[in-house]
Amino acid sequence: MNKKTAEHVVIVGGAILGSFCAWSLRDQGFSGQITVVEKDSSYRYCSTALSAACIRLQFATPLNIQMSLYGVEFLRDVKSRLGQDAEIDYVEDGYLILGSEKSVEQRRALIELQRAQGADIVELNPAEIANRYPMLDLDGVGIGAYGQSGEGWFDAYSLMTSARKAARASDVTYIEAEVNSFDTTSEGVTGVVLADGRTLDCDWCILATGAWSGGLIHNIGIELPVVPRKRTVFSFKSPVEGIGMPMIVDTSGFWLRPEGHEFIGGIYPDPTEDFDAHDDFEPHHHLLESEFWPALATRVPAMEEMRLLSSWAGHYEINTLDHNAVIGPHSDLKNLIFATGFSGHGVMHAPAAGRGVAEWITTGQYQSLDLSPLGWDRIANNRPLVESVVI
Ligand SMILES: Cc1cc2nc3c(=O)[nH]c(=O)nc-3n(C[C@H](O)[C@H](O)[C@H](O)COP(=O)(O)OP(=O)(O)OC[C@H]3O[C@@H](n4cnc5c(N)ncnc54)[C@H](O)[C@@H]3O)c2cc1C
Structure with missing residues (x-):
């Protein structure tokens, strides 16, 4: 050519x-x-x-x-496309998106839409979630949407x-x-x-x-x-073993995923402080104590013992x-x-x-x-x- x-x-x-x-x-x-x-x-x-x-x-x-x-x-085939030295540590352990009792029908419709597109997403009821992930307190959870394959991190x-x-x-x-x-x-x-x-x-x-x-x-x-909006990531240790856990997106809005044996996670800032960030890369430190940790320890009680390792902020390129x-x-x-x-x-x-x-x-x-x-x-x-x- x-x-x-x-x-x-x-x-x-x-x-x-x-x-x-x-x-x-x-x-x-x-x-x-x-x-x-x-x-x-x-x-x-x-x-x-x-x-x-x-x-x-x-x-x-x-x-x-x-x-x-x-x-x-x-990602599965990255070496044959970008070269044998492309090491991206792809882990395909899925997303578990938790929905409230009120959102069950809406979540179910989304799962149907995703499955119709060929995505391997299944619905889990609270008993099934508890069985797979006994460390979760499922108070208020009505449904989980779990990616059995094709979801993960790298x-x-x-x-x-x-x-x-x-x-x-x-x-x-x-x-x-x-x-x-x-x-x-x-x-x-x-x-x-x-x-x-x-x-x-x-x-x-x-x-x-x-x-x-x-x-x-x-x-x-x-x-x-397209505007820059700051999003903070917390990296932390906890008594919970990370290996084998999915990316969890909670009803409260926090997300959490394993990073080796440890974890990273975050939560949206309140809209009243979600300004265009331009050159500001200072993490939203206060979100740890005011929003993220309380919500995390409610859903995963053992994470009450979490210990912060580091935090950073990057910019989402939000199309408003x-x-x-x-x-x-x-x-x-x-x-x-x-x-x-x-x-x-x-x-x-x-x-x-x-x-x-x-x-x-x-x-x-x-x-x-x-x-x-x-x-x-x-x-x-x-x-x-x-x-x-x-x-
Ligand atoms: C905390 C956080 C978590 C995220 N999590 C995920 C996730 O889990 N999955 C996912 O898919 N995405 C995630 N994203 C979003 C993802 O990072 C971005 O969508 C993606 O990186 C955008 O890539 P990009 O190349 O367009 O932009 P960037 O990576 O920002 O690169 C833009 C480049 O343009 C250069 N540049 C800018 N202006 C000029 C100029 N005037 N002249 C020359 N060069 C210029 C910059 O220096 C920069 O290197 C996350 C983002 C953040 C901040």
Whole structure:
């Protein structure tokens, strides 16, 4: 294959989305020039490095389930795709999403929707949950939705660096520079303008700047509703053995998963303190005592004895319109391709998004999975595609 040899793709943002777009382009035979512009090669603050790195099939939007199914396939087979040295420590121990007594019918309908999409999710009643996980106090729980296969967690940083390494090995150039703006005509982007004054001419520009995307593209008058919202992760020890436990999402809103023999977990901040975070990466320390620990010790009494090891905060790239990604071309600037706004599910969807973006650029349409419902048009026309299973 010798596709688009004379074209230059500039990808802005070189973390997991940028790297999967780059690698997928080469995987699909794109033979032109690919330059990835990343402002911080340490990747210290990118969401990918700070994420909980889980993959789930339990969504309410069928397309998200399909993207996750491809993600699972990719993770299981990562070495044959990204190279034998791709070590991502994928653990497929499932999600257990607990529902209140009042939400049983609603949860059951979601399980049916997910199963119809091919997701291996089963309903557990409280007795079945107690039998499997005797450490849980199930007061107020009416239902559990459990992913028997196809859900778990992995090392997102390693997945990103493996995709980056595979991209570089196939002649993708990464440069460390900050993008400030874009040169445009009425029909497209002609150049990517760097803070150091240089301009990179381009035939395609992919926006993969995560939580920074809304602010950056605003510089050329495009209102993309993607904002940075801080999410805190607590890492802790407890007398409970982590190995073999699923990711648990509680009725109170906290989530918890094993990290080896220990655990990580978190809980949403109150909406009154959930501001656009921009450069603020200080964890919400108070959430530990005020929200997370009490809820955790109620559901898992042995966790009353938990001991905090560390905490960190990263930014969810929240699409405030509908909590779903924005993927594909802008309606006027047709060579500006979005790959952003994943609203907390970008590491699991990076393989499917990268594949889709590469198909669009190499063939002018989606080939394997139609990602157009996640396109720009719904943003421009204010037609949300709401994802209700937000964790
Ligand atoms: C606490 C937390 C938990 C999460 N848990 C999960 C989970 O369990 N599963 C899941 O799938 N997702 C999860 N996410 C979400 C996931 O991390 C993101 O959806 C994903 O990492 C987005 O990847 P990205 O490449 O788009 O963005 P990022 O990883 O943020 O990368 C964007 C890159 O763009 C660069 N950049 C920004 N602006 C510029 C510029 N002007 N010029 C050049 N470069 C620029 C940045 O330096 C950065 O490296 C979580 C996120 C957080 C914060």
